[in-house]
Amino acid sequence: MADESVLRTVDVSRESGYSVQQVRDLERLGVVPAAARSSNGYRAYAPVHVRALRAYRGLAGAIGPVAARQLMAELWTRTVAEAAAAINAVHAGLAREREEVVRAQQALWAIESEAAHHDAAEGGDTVDDTMTITELAAALGVRTSTLRFWEREGLVAPDRVTSLRARRYDPSAIGAARIVAALRGSGYGIPAVRDIIDSLHSLEEGAGTERARHILLKRLDDIAARSVQLLRAGADLAATLDSLTRDGARA
Structure with missing residues (x-):
């Protein structure tokens, strides 16, 4: 799946394990960044949305869904250094x-x-x-x-x-x-x-x-x-941080 791929909501649902409605709800809550919109108004997701949802699943298992939603929402507004520090704090906790x-x-x-x-x-x-x-x-x-x-x-x-x-x-x-x-x-x-x-x-x-x-x-x-849940989320969290770098965030 290339980074340039455009994914439909149903594609993200299939790849992440969440229902179509859950994908929309988690986007609304800021767990993943807002999807782009195609010319016909449909949501156009990217692979980073799938990785972010998988990361959220692992975080929810490690620290609970409420804390995980808050952390994922905050990651998109932080620098790479701040986001990495927040994830390290979960391990330390x-x-x-x-x-x-x-x-x-x-x-x-x-x-x-x-x-x-x-x-x-x-x-x-x-x-x-x-x-x-x-x-x-x-x-x-x-x-x-x-x-x-x-x-x-x-x-x-x-x-x-x-x-x-x-x-x-x-x-x-x-x-x-x-x-x-x-x-x-x-x-x-x-x-x-x-x-x-x-x-x-x-x-x-x-x-x-x-x-x-x-x-x-x-x-x-x-x-x-x-702790095992958090470790399983590691690769997807790393991909999330990589997306921050690509989007121009500075450590």
Whole structure:
């Protein structure tokens, strides 16, 4: 298929896997640039539209359709350097999500060890020492208001040790916050998270840990699947950036 080819809507539908109506809707939403119009008024697409739709499919699998639509629409208004940076940020975001789930697993192991030996485990969150609310929010990628909400809901219990009663999070609270963040990221509501956190801190052997361990492993599998979707979109995203270069965008 040569770059000079003119494609009908039905051709783009067949090549991209989207229905004719979906192709039109995604064009209207800015996922692909507006098609040219032939002399008789019909849409005249190009191969770049097909590649952009395929790239969108992979992005939607990696970060969700809403975020993917926003990113694809923005790519057409950015320089090549800006567009490449936006795509790199998606990769970095997935890597950060995985890192936080691994840290949550380490926190879970520490809690299990403490319950079994009645002593704090070495490693895991012990290396974090204490954190302020601002530091912990930045580490988890959440707002400070989110941490305050978790505190009100009984999910995380910081200490207040300064003269201004400012929050300080010890390793135990940091570990709980990491687990809460991972569970919330997996789609669990506050009541379910509270139930798991409460059971983790009970002294009943194995209480809650198996459920939490299963959720975290499933979360890692989900992130891995989303990463694969992003990798599959790579060639089509590269073709999209090439089109920006051909259209005169400057890095």
